[in-house]
Amino acid sequence: MRWNNYEINILKNHYLSRGEDFVSGLVSRSSNAVRIKAFYLGIKRVNREINLSASEGQVLIGSLLGDMYCCIKKGSCKNAHVEEAHCEEQIPYLEWKIGQLKSLEFNKRRTKIGALHARSRVYPALNAYYGMFYEGGKKRINLEILNRLNALGLAVWYMDDGSYHQRNKMSTLYTNGFSYDETLMIKEWFKNRWNLLPKIFSISARSKKYYYPSFGASETRKLVNIIQPYIHQSMRYKIGDTCEKDPKGNGGIRWETDQ
16 A cells, blocks of 8 residues: 555654654554665664663663563664563553663554553664574573673563562562573572572473472572662562561561561
């Protein structure tokens, strides 16, 4: 279907500043169709070189271990972008995460079910993260990635994939997308890097077995002491609603004893 003048003007006015996803929502065409039309009109977005800070790198690595996706679109891009979506209840957390990645520009849109989807522009600097995490289009994990994490990156990973069980005061890191060998490597990494001793559990679904590390009550207390300073307010339920700041002000936490 041919573009009319109204649609072309929208593309010219917003493509460079807001990106293809934003224009797509205004003209009811796919993002790919918007990029193709911009190409034929000679409208080209320049990929800005950026220098990611150390904290931005931690947020990216923690996110890519969790819910974030990194991609290089074949045939249309030579540089990578990142994207992530969260349900309506977790929008404050996603907005916080975007705010931490100050060097990246994001296009944001609401989905039909009220979730927020955020997608960055493409950047040469993100190619390294794509190469780090993906092999043959499949996300992977290795010790090189894990050893890059500090407490901030670990906190982001936990906020994405972690869960706290109020009844037994245990926590779980749902790394269901990784293999058993990868999960075993994660377990050993927690032991060697953080002196944490999770156990590996599994669940079967759709004729496939998924593995994840789970932390007992005492190990959960140790884990939370590490990541608590970086937990966003909207995600504090993931470290237990019996958790309070240490009255001694030493940056730790105080836990209620089991009844």
